[in-house]
Structures are given as structure tokens and as C-alpha cells.
Amino acid sequence: MAINLKTLGSKLAKYREQLKESIMEVASATGIDAARLIAIEAGQVEPSGDDVLILADHYRCDFKFFISNELVAPFEQTETLYRAHGNDFKKEDRRAIQDFLYLCETEDFLMRELGHPPKDFAFSPSGDYFKGHGEAAAARLRTALGHDDRAVPRDVYAEFRSVGVHVFRRKLGNSNISGLFIMHPVAGKCALVNHSEDIYRQRFSAAHEMAHAIFDSAQGASVSFDGPSGSDYLELRANRFASCFLMPPVFLKKLPPPNQWSDAETQRWANDLRVSCVALAIALKEAQLIDQANYDRIRRLRVPSEAKLDPELPDILNATQRLRKAHLLELGLSDFYVGLCFEGFSSGVISIGRLAEALLCSHGELDELANLYGRKLHGH
Structure with missing residues (x-):
């Protein structure tokens, strides 16, 4: 089936507009000439296969979406x-x-x-x-x-x-x-x-x-x-x-009387439950376990940041690994997701090129990532 150039161009233009990107920004990011991009979006020029793949990668979208009227x-x-x-x-x-x-x-x-x-x-x-x-x-x-x-x-x-x-x-x-x-x-x-x-x-x-x-x-x-x-x-x-x-209500009702907690005890309970003091105060009030004065007091407390535990940044990491993994989490790369990607690569489900795309990195950065997660790229 022939590609409907008008539909294809409209999809590309709408994605660009959603991302608030100019033609020049897309041209700079993809290496596709700005005039050619304008003509493709207008449905006047048929993009090459490479054009479609490059633009699909730029917009983080399955290339099949752009060339099919059926896929969503x-x-x-x-x-x-x-x-x-x-x-x-x-x-x-x-x-x-x-x-x-x-x-x-x-x-x-x-x-x-x-x-x-x-x-x-x-x-x-x-x-x-x-x-x-x-x-x-x-x-x-x-x-x-x-x-x-x-x-x-x-x-x-x-x-x-x-x-x-x-x-x-x-x-x-x-x-x-x-x-x-x-x-x-x-x-x-x-x-x-x-x-x-x-x-x-x-x-x-x-x-x-x-x-x-x-x-x-x-x-x-x-x-x-x-x-x-x-x-x-x-x-x-x-x-x-x-x-x-x-914080199940039935559990909260079994706690020592919260109205009698010291500030340190309150912070300890919040940290044990892995919640903020604000969330704990609201839950205790909802369960009718604290009066207004204690509600106001607990809301003002904070669990010290150094006491908080992130399940995706375990203590076994050294300082360098911790900083690197924290940055990857900011990008959305959870341990679970990264593990799936490497498993997919080692099982032959995805190529090394697709692995780099999936991990939002360049081929040159793959070795560093593999080392950080204890994975192998070669001889898998």
C-alpha cells in the first residue's frame, strides 16, 4: 500500500508541534535539511526510509506509526x-x-x-x-x-x-x-x-x-x-x-498513641513507613488518632534526607555508582528496565543498536552502562 504523504506529513508536523520544536531545531537534531523537512510535512516530498527512521527515533515513536494508517x-x-x-x-x-x-x-x-x-x-x-x-x-x-x-x-x-x-x-x-x-x-x-x-x-x-x-x-x-x-x-x-x-488504617490504630509521640518518635515512625511527615499527619487525622494541635505539629516535621531509603539506590553502591545510577533514574532508567534491555540483548530479542536506543544512550556509552550493571556486551 502506498504511503499517504499528506497523512505522514501531518503526523510529523503534529509531533513537532507537541514538542514545541521548530523546523530548524529538528533539522539540527536529525541532520535532515530544513527545506526538505518542510516539504515532507507538507506532503509534497516522499521521505526516504532513512528519513522516516531518523525522525521516528527523534520523536521516540515506532516508525510504523508514521507509514501506516492503522497503527496507533x-x-x-x-x-x-x-x-x-x-x-x-x-x-x-x-x-x-x-x-x-x-x-x-x-x-x-x-x-x-x-x-x-x-x-x-x-x-x-x-x-x-x-x-x-x-x-x-x-x-x-x-x-x-x-x-x-x-x-x-x-x-x-x-x-x-x-x-x-x-x-x-x-x-x-x-x-x-x-x-x-x-x-x-x-x-x-x-x-x-x-x-x-x-x-x-x-x-x-x-x-x-x-x-x-x-x-x-x-x-x-x-x-x-x-x-x-x-x-x-x-x-x-x-x-x-x-x-x-x-499506611493501612488498621495498622495505624495499633500504634502507640500518636498524640503522645515526641518529634523524634514521629520522624522515626514516618521513616519506618517510608512516608513524609505530612502524609503521616493526614493519615493519622483521617483515622481520628490525633488532635488538631498534633496534626499541625507533625505536618511541620521532616524526616532527615540522609535517613531516607531509595529501593533503587541500595547501600551496596559506592559513591560513584550511586551518582551515576541516580542520574540514570532521573532519565527514567530503572534497574528493572535496564535489566530487561540487557536480557533482551543477550537473548537475541534486540540488536546492540536497538539496545543503545532503548537505553537512551550512544554506542560509545554502552560499555560504561554494561559495566555499571554488571552485564556483558561481548561474548554473551
Whole structure:
């Protein structure tokens, strides 16, 4: 079937506009002449196969999307996202989101090819008490994951991935954005957590986006902001789910009386639960375990940053490895994802060229990455 040049050009132009990039910026990044790009977008010139591959790589999109009228990409969801919240996303954040969606699709492909299907988890709410939906779903998911009432989920990212949500942490320029959820037409449920946030806030944000994956996937896309939810029932439900998943009410009620905690004891409990003091204060108030004065006091406390634990940056790393892995996490490259990519390469599912693309790096950087993760590129 012949390529519809008008449709192809329109897709390329729309992606460029979504990313707020000029023709000259795309020309500089891809090496394709600006005049040729203009003609391709106008549907006046048929791009070469190399042109399509280069542009698909630049826009982090499956090249088949551009040359087919049947294949879909998450374009409609991001278009909806930017239409509703366009002013909240800086130019670099739009590029970060495009990278995130590419990582989700690659992760989904590798999981299927390597035979790593997620567990099934579904929850159907009843009634119209939204906060009750969140509480019940959190209890159900904790049970499905094998947690008793006292268990503290150590690596929520791994747990949410295990039930079919692609979770990536990526640094965003807008610190007011906690995370976002997108229903990818190929990869399915995808959650982005802003890596710019505090480590424990990121855990809460991941759980919040997990709630959107459970309840709101039919809406396609949503953005979560730092701050009170107001009267937004979907956000209230997601916050309640996150709170109950991380701090089950039945567990909180078994704690020593929180009104009698010292500041140090409060910080210790928050750190044991891997949550911020603000989140702990809200949960204790919701459970009617503290008075207003203690609520206000606990909210003002902070867990020392050096005491916080990140499951994806374990203590066994040396200082150099820790800095390097922290930077990779900012780009969205989790240990789980990197491990899948190297497994895909060693199993012959992807080539070394595709491995470099999947890890958002050049061929020259692959050796360093392989060494950091204890993997082999040669003689695999």
C-alpha cells in the first residue's frame, strides 16, 4: 500500500508541534535539511526510509506509526494532556514525556517477548463513596501482593510493575507536577513519577498514579499536582488509595498513641513507613488518632534526607555508582528496565543498536552502562 504523504506529513508536523520544536531545531537534531523537512510535512516530498527512521527515533515513536494508517501511538492522549495542561509542561518536560512513553512501549515489548507477563489485578468499585473506593482497593491490592496489615511495602515501583503498570521515575522541570498517568494504546497503563520530588513523596505519587491506573484508565490521561485535591473526587480517591496502601488504617490504630509521640518518635515512625511527615499527619487525622494541635505539629516535621531509603539506590553502591545510577533514574532508567534491555540483548530479542536506543544512550556509552550493571556486551 502506498504511503499517504499528506497523512505522514501531518503526523510529523503534529509531533513537532507537541514538542514545541521548530523546523530548524529538528533539522539540527536529525541532520535532515530544513527545506526538505518542510516539504515532507507538507506532503509534497516522499521521505526516504532513512528519513522516516531518523525522525521516528527523534520523536521516540515506532516508525510504523508514521507509514501506516492503522497503527496507533499515544498521540491522542498527549494531545489531550497538553490541551488541558499545556502551560504546566515546559519544553523539556514534553521531551521527557515522549521519552517516558517510548520506555513504556519498549518495556512492554520486552516483557512480552521474554515471557514476563504481569499478575492480574482488577478492582470494581461499588457505590459512590470515592474515598471508600480508594481504601477498599488499597486493602485488596495489599492482599493480592501478600502483605499483612503491618507490612511496609519496600519497593512500590516493583510491586506496581508486577501488576501490569509501567512505572517510570523521570525528572520534570515543573516541580508542581507530582506525576501523570497515560493509557498507552500499545503498552497499556503507564505512570510517570516526577523524580524531582522528595524520595518519600515519590512513593506516595507512585501509589497515587496506581489508583488512577485502577480506577481511571478509561479517561486516557491525567496529571497530578502537588498540593490539596480540593473537591476533585478522582484525586481524593487516588490520595486515599495511596495513603491506605502505604499506611493501612488498621495498622495505624495499633500504634502507640500518636498524640503522645515526641518529634523524634514521629520522624522515626514516618521513616519506618517510608512516608513524609505530612502524609503521616493526614493519615493519622483521617483515622481520628490525633488532635488538631498534633496534626499541625507533625505536618511541620521532616524526616532527615540522609535517613531516607531509595529501593533503587541500595547501600551496596559506592559513591560513584550511586551518582551515576541516580542520574540514570532521573532519565527514567530503572534497574528493572535496564535489566530487561540487557536480557533482551543477550537473548537475541534486540540488536546492540536497538539496545543503545532503548537505553537512551550512544554506542560509545554502552560499555560504561554494561559495566555499571554488571552485564556483558561481548561474548554473551
